[in-house]
Amino acid sequence: MTPAARIAAAIGVLDEILTGSPAEQALLRWSRASRFAGSGDRAALRDLVFGALRRRDSYAALGGALTGRGLMIGHARAEDLPLDDIFSGQGHGPAPLTPAETAHRASDLPDDLPDWLRPDWQAALGPLAAEVAAAMTDRAPVWLRVNLARTDPPAAIAALAAEGIGTEPSELLPSALRVTANERTVARSAAYRDGLVELQDLSPQLACARLPLSPRMSVLDFCAGGGGKTLAIGARQPDARLTAHDASVARMADLPARAARAGLRVTVADRPKGSFDLVVADVPCSGSGTWRRTPDAKWRLDRRRLDDLVALQAQILDRVAPLVAQGGWLAYMTCSVLTAENGRQVSDFLARRQGFRLVEDRLWTPLSGGDGFFLAILGRE
Numbered sequence: 001m002t003p004a005a006r007i008a009a010a011i012g013v014l015d016e017i018l019t020g021s022p023a024e025q026a027l028l029r030w031s032r033a034s035r036f037a038g039s040g041d042r043a044a045l046r047d048l049v050f051g052a053l054r055r056r057d058s059y060a061a062l063g064g065a066l067t068g069r070g071l072m073i074g075h076a077r078a079e080d081l082p083l084d085d086i087f088s089g090q091g092h093g094p095a096p097l098t099p100a101e102t103a104h105r106a107s108d109l110p111d112d113l114p115d116w117l118r119p120d121w122q123a124a125l126g127p128l129a130a131e132v133a134a135a136m137t138d139r140a141p142v143w144l145r146v147n148l149a150r151t152d153p154p155a156a157i158a159a160l161a162a163e164g165i166g167t168e169p170s171e172l173l174p175s176a177l178r179v180t181a182n183e184r185t186v187a188r189s190a191a192y193r194d195g196l197v198e199l200q201d202l203s204p205q206l207a208c209a210r211l212p213l214s215p216r217m218s219v220l221d222f223c224a225g226g227g228g229k230t231l232a233i234g235a236r237q238p239d240a241r242l243t244a245h246d247a248s249v250a251r252m253a254d255l256p257a258r259a260a261r262a263g264l265r266v267t268v269a270d271r272p273k274g275s276f277d278l279v280v281a282d283v284p285c286s287g288s289g290t291w292r293r294t295p296d297a298k299w300r301l302d303r304r305r306l307d308d309l310v311a312l313q314a315q316i317l318d319r320v321a322p323l324v325a326q327g328g329w330l331a332y333m334t335c336s337v338l339t340a341e342n343g344r345q346v347s348d349f350l351a352r353r354q355g356f357r358l359v360e361d362r363l364w365t366p367l368s369g370g371d372g373f374f375l376a377i378l379g380r381e
């Protein structure tokens, strides 16, 4: 496909998303209907669509309309692309610009945050609010976690390099590798298949590195999903007794294979009982820290959904509290930057629940390289 044809395709996909389709579904529908497109075309289309969703409002301002076409005109203006070559109507490209589109000029560009959320965002991030909002409009880097139960960072870097995958270790955590070349081939590499590395963002890696682990301790990952945190804990403490639970069994479908690849044993529990030295509650959240990766989620979130999530998080905290052994730990995590889901959620829990104290809490933002992520470690007396 020509660059102009890819832009025309992005216009169609964006129009679908703007009328309510989730981005992944709209892209999948396009791929199924466009058998002529190669993998390069699909990747380029995805980049165009996700790039436009990250900067939806500023591209709409530049392009003069909140439509697929407006966003792509905005994209071309933001990137200084030759508008007349792309919007020529030739070679499956979009129709030429109208006189009104040509004459359109934007004044101040918006910050690409939903209006209703801006006060919460500012309250949560204070003087960093604008910088973090701007960081959310960039593409997220790909991070790998070196599986320390299997190898060490230099050996993992060498194994990846032998397959053409460039990486560099984080200054904050040497076992976290930022992919600098060939990120799309990681999941097919032998280093990945053999369990030397896992795909995991830097911030959850930093959070898991702070967990109070000790030999043979029992750990319950209560919202285990695909097991990202379970496996990160196992890599740090391979003799920990790991139990994974999730309200959705389907979400844990990949966990046994991932654990086997990592050389770890994980017990899956439908109804966890008894008590655990460490309970991790990596709760469902708005994902406001990960909007670089899922930019359509930024525009789909609303106050009601956020309130529902906050209520669910409180329920989960109340459910897991009795599962924490006396003298044990509760690690509460979200991939959100919002106070309602983070600090306020934790302080409300401490206010209604005797016997827990806050040991540490931390918020990471894209300004340190990874996604937005929150960790609170609570100790049970």
Ligand SMILES: C[S@@+](CC[C@H](N)C(=O)[O-])C[C@H]1O[C@@H](n2cnc3c(N)ncnc32)[C@H](O)[C@@H]1O
Pocket: 222, 223, 224, 225, 226, 227, 228, 229, 230, 245, 246, 247, 248, 251, 282, 283, 284, 285, 316
């Ligand atoms: C943020 S995701 C977890 C990601 C996972 N820990 C990882 O690292 O890959 C939140 C998970 O909580 C699960 N969940 C939702 N409600 C729950 C509940 N009431 N009890 C337990 N898990 C729940 C969801 O199915 C989802 O998999």
